[in-house]
Amino acid sequence: MRTVTATEIQNNFGKYLQLVQSGEEICVLKNGKEVARIISREKSVSFLSDSLLGILKNDYDENEMRAERVRRYESAD
Numbered sequence: 001m002r003t004v005t006a007t008e009i010q011n012n013f014g015k016y017l018q019l020v021q022s023g024e025e026i027c028v029l030k031n032g033k034e035v036a037r038i039i040s041r042e043k044s045v046s047f048l049s050d051s052l053l054g055i056l057k058n059d060y061d062e063n064e065m066r067a068e069r070v071r072r073y074e075s076a077d
Contacts, residue, residue: 001024001025001026001027001037002016002019002024002025002026002027003026003027003029004016004026004027004028004029005028005029005030006028006029006030006035009026009028009038016038020038020039020040021040023040023043025037025038025039025043026038026039
């Protein structure tokens, strides 16, 4: 995951959009705090559907889902 400031995103949006399209995740900081993440549509749909699947099956363990999310989506860098 790449971390950039809000000003950097504003000034170079096209560059970061291309990075997201190629699969990279962008963390946006404002005043040193994370305010947003930009991810591809495919990645976001996959994340949401995977999270909801456990809830709909009534087989949801919050700690287990958090660990799985970290393993699958946040440690891919």
